[in-house]
Amino acid sequence: MIRRIVAVAGLLSLSAGPVFAQVPIDQGVRIGITYAPGTRPGMLVLGGVPGAVSDSVRAIIARDLDFSDQFEMIYLPGGDNLSIGAASDDGGTDEVFVNYQLYSALGADYAVSITEGVDSVLSIDLYDVRGETLANTLALPIRAEDPEFRQDIHRVSDEMVRSSTGTPGIAATRLLWVRRAGLRVIDSDSHDEKSLPSVGNVYSPVWHPDGNQYAYVDFPGNSQINIGSLDSGDVRAISADAGGQDFAPAFDPLGRTLVFSRASGDGTDLYSYNFIDDCCLQRLTVGRFSDNLSPTFSPDGRRIAYVSTRSGLPQIYVMAADGTGQELFAPFDYGVTGGSYAPEWAPDGLSLAFHRDVAGSPQVFIMDVATRSVKQLTSVGRNEDPTWAPDSRHLAFVSSRTGSSQIWVIDIDTGRTRQVTRRGRAKLPAWSRRLTR
Amino acid sequence: MRISVPMTLGIAVVLSAAACGGGPPPPPPTPVVNQDSIDAANARRDSIRQAREEAAREAAARERAARERAQREAAEAEEAARQANNMVRSVFASMIHFDYDRSDIKDEFVSGLEMKVMIMNANPRMRISINGHADERGSDEYNIALGNRRALAAKAFLVDRGIAANRIDTSTLGESQPLVNESNESAWQQNRRAEFVIIGTGNLVRPQM
Structure with missing residues (x-):
């Protein structure tokens, strides 16, 4: 309007x-x-x-x-x-x-x-x-x-x-998302929706920075990280040893390292994996009595924000990419602030988006990384799983504001929103970088 | 004692002289059919056969009785096993439920878990898998971790009471498999759960109460 x-x-x-x-x-x-x-x-x-x-x-x-x-x-x-x-x-x-x-x-x-x-x-x-x-x-x-x-x-x-x-637009981008249980891809202007090969329930699709490959989990399915290619249509499971159920993968900005969450007899913790050499699984967190999950890299590749339950309710923490220096990232009032989930670091590194329970409904928040001040962006219906556009000013997220869960886009600067998907039950969107031919 | 030996010999000599002396030998007695003895023999034979037949019949009867008894016992054992199996399976089919975003075992489910402990103690070859589930609230990813924590809490309860940890697998299904596909408190309550699946047994027996 x-x-x-x-x-x-x-x-x-x-x-x-x-x-x-x-x-x-x-x-x-x-x-x-x-x-x-x-x-x-x-x-x-x-x-x-x-x-x-x-x-x-x-x-x-x-x-x-x-x-x-x-x-x-x-x-x-x-x-x-x-x-x-x-x-x-x-x-x-x-x-x-x-x-x-x-x-x-x-x-x-x-x-x-x-x-x-x-x-x-x-x-x-x-x-x-x-x-x-x-x-x-x-x-x-x-x-x-x-x-x-x-x-x-x-x-x-x-x-x-x-x-x-002075800033390029964000039209030449696509979104990966889950419609009901299946993996889909759609252009950012809602055109050319396609189904991608998957079995079982797809969780947490993410783009490789090359804009062609993507990672997702068939859950419970093989409970491994699967890597697909839009160009070839091939899908393969990465060969990290099957020590648990893997989910919520994240690529580092260069696409060399894959960090993911693993649920096992030890609880849920973060692991990193060398994506280039297909080797070298390394455990980054040791939760013992708490869970650590949903990692996202800073655009310089040096830090990882993630969800941890170490203080009770899930909240947003941050650490160095090697797992050291773990600390609280997004401030909260103990016993007052609801659980916080699904962080994604903005491509410009300045902001972090996540969703947080407010009076029983998830709402999208952004945090200014420098000052760690937190701002609520949405308030009508359930709004969750935000993902950044490459311009770091638009977010796609899942909203129930019209009744069914669909993907919407909000412009942080103007507050303007638009609806991207209209059919099925949408969840877990992931916005690509700008795609080159 | 020495004297008696020659006397015995002398008597024998006298007797043999008398036999060789005298006229022609008397004709052999005409054989007389002794019906009595034939009958007796026949009777004897018959009675043996009858006795054998009787014995065979008795043996067969015994065998049949034994077989029937074995069958009856087998059927009873089978029935008992079936009942034990049903009983064990129904005990393990009972799931436990959790409060919202919690994974601690609620008091109302302790006796059901202790029943599972007794059964696993009575069936040392039995192995199970515990699957944790979450309701649809919370993030999809977080609910995977939450389901895992619920499965681990149920396992920890059994291990604390002496069940070997390697007899229990755990996995999480997150919010992907609701029991009740609705969005209300009653549905959520039922969907927040841990389920027990028997994955390896041997013959299941009832625990001794």
Whole structure:
């Protein structure tokens, strides 16, 4: 709902040409903004010559830019659209005419144009409206039959976000998650949901940093960490000795070490495993009368946050990656604060997300790692198992706010939420890094 | 004693002279059919046969009786074993339940666990697996650890009372297998549990009470 609704009077006359540039906006044009604009730049997606592919690409890019939550998206009334035109009515020049003044009047700081050129190549152009310059231009070959084509479009969107804000978007990403008991993968914009091979109850899928491999557990099943590959479709169990039931794996940021939880006759503790050489199981915690589980690496790979029951209720602890220096991480009031679970370290290292019981319902929290101050993000329904987008400002999590458990995304900066999945019973999402081709 | 020997010889000589002297030998007596003796022989034979048959019959009867007795005893033993087996299995089928997010054994389940101890003591070859479960609340991952802790708590109770630890396996199913697939306190209460599965036995016997 955080959208700028622009009421433009005499819109068509605005398209007339550069003459408007000299006309102050309070003369002849009335612009009413019904949402108090924040500091986010305005973004206008320009129309173009109708074409099946360019229209759908335009729709995808517009949605990606919107989902980045980095812009005030500018929508024209009645679905009207503005498009780049020829410089003059007589078509005497190939120069395109970019009506910066008009876009500026509409509140746009940036405008994106998607046009179909020759040889089935789309041109995606980003205009800096204030600076009146072409900020970026990308050529996107149309490969409608290629299953990666949608991701190509997302990568274009992310690059446009980077050019206009300095931070890439998060559209070219996917989420692993569990629907009922089976493993699924879905694009971050809710498209291309696929089932991945699994038997039994899938628990805790996580991405390898390469964006292709993933780890998960078939539970109770073989109760081992299974490694799958999206490219090959293969799945194998890692050959750590079967000394218990393994679950909740986490890769280090370089994808060399796998840390996981093991439930055994000794209780539940954390172990690390050399993923590259497929060897060298090492025990990191010795809980005795408490359990240690759900590890997550800091992005520098030097620390591991995890859940421990050593003080009674499960709470968030932290230690060095070799298991030394274990200490409380997220503060709590003994006997007052509910149990805390499922920590995930933000990719920028500055925050930690987790969920904590509040009056009998789990709610998503984030902790500022530097100050260790904790903030509650959600309050309606059950909200759990948060996972970070690569921009460290969006979180996906499971919410029951509409009745059934589905995956939602929240933008921490604006509080805006959107629903990703709509069917089945969703749980345990894991957001990928930005995916390259 | 020495004198008596020649006297005996002299008598023998006299007797033999008389036999050789005298006329032709008398004709041999005509054989007379002695029906009595035949009958007697037959009777004897018959009685032997009858006795044999009788003995065989008796032996068969004894054998049959023994066989029937053995069968009856086997059936009784089988029934007893079946009952013991049922009894043991029903004792182990009774699960224990836990409070929310707890793994300590509640008083109401102590006698049931002690019954299991007695049975395992009476059946030294018996091995079991204890499976811990959690309700759907709490995180999916945490519930794996919680189910494990519940299984370990039940095992610790049995081991404390003398059952060898290597006779008891434990595993956790987390919240993956609810008994009652509903989201209310009654369902959660039933789903927070440890179950006992007999995995190796020999013949099960009842414990001596």
